[in-house]
Amino acid sequence: MTARPQYRRTGGIVFGALAILATFYVVYSVVDTLQQLDAVERDRDRWQRPDEILRALDVRAGNSVVDLGSGAGYFSLKLAPLLGESGHVTAVDLRKLSLFFLKLRTFRRGYHNLQLVTGEPHDPHLPPASADAVLICNTYHEMSQRQVLLQHVFRSLRSGGRVVIADREPAEGSSNSHEVALEQAATDLEGAGFQVTQKVASLLTGPDREVWWLLVATTP
Ligand SMILES: C[S@@+](CC[C@H](N)C(=O)[O-])C[C@H]1O[C@@H](n2cnc3c(N)ncnc32)[C@H](O)[C@@H]1O
Numbered sequence: 001m002t003a004r005p006q007y008r009r010t011g012g013i014v015f016g017a018l019a020i021l022a023t024f025y026v027v028y029s030v031v032d033t034l035q036q037l038d039a040v041e042r043d044r045d046r047w048q049r050p051d052e053i054l055r056a057l058d059v060r061a062g063n064s065v066v067d068l069g070s071g072a073g074y075f076s077l078k079l080a081p082l083l084g085e086s087g088h089v090t091a092v093d094l095r096k097l098s099l100f101f102l103k104l105r106t107f108r109r110g111y112h113n114l115q116l117v118t119g120e121p122h123d124p125h126l127p128p129a130s131a132d133a134v135l136i137c138n139t140y141h142e143m144s145q146r147q148v149l150l151q152h153v154f155r156s157l158r159s160g161g162r163v164v165i166a167d168r169e170p171a172e173g174s175s176n177s178h179e180v181a182l183e184q185a186a187t188d189l190e191g192a193g194f195q196v197t198q199k200v201a202s203l204l205t206g207p208d209r210e211v212w213w214l215l216v217a218t219t220p
Helices: 005-045 050-057 076-083 096-109 146-156 182-191
Strands: 064-068 088-093 114-118 131-137 157-168 195-205 211-218
Touching (some): 005 096, 050 131, 050 157, 050 211, 076 088, 076 096, 096 114, 131 146, 146 157, 157 182, 182 211
Parallel strands (some): 064 088, 064 131, 088 114, 131 157
Antiparallel strands (some): 157 211, 195 211
């Protein structure tokens, strides 16, 4: 049995209306998320000391820098104008959605020197000897396969390249999974062949009174 023409037309109108509503909802959600990211990052600028973290990378225009665990690009978007058109940022993350938002934000700001890479927990998919520096901020505690990942990072760096890691130090007796000890990271770096050149045990105190540390290490 076939539907009568007026039912087919009504069905088509309802379907069309639902499709338009769904499209509006998706566009609204994307715009809202972009605005929230900007607001959260403006607040973060007040306590994260991004300038100090970027200074530790010791990079200049023309350099190639990897933001490993970029998220939606808090640091990638600060690095892009620093490195200029002759340099470039490689933003690596496991989450395609974070990289999607970073792509939109990159486009909105008109940057052309940012490349997005979907990594895997054990492999950031970086070409060998291609980077001057690698930044791992607020991400090391999430990395599940640190030794093998650091070996990839080591291979991705040019001779004399550096890696900067910043993260939260566990408070005494804390079992918070969003923290990792500075000394643990230093041991991991040395195990991967890096030379640790700087340890800042107390870089800053975050909004939840948590202490952040910073490590700088270089390849020989
Ligand atoms: C807490 S967010 C921090 C993002 C960014 N670094 C920042 O400071 O805003 C941690 C990010 O690291 C990513 N991540 C965790 N393990 C990773 C890995 N092995 N390789 C690449 N990204 C990873 C997560 O998907 C997440 O987006």
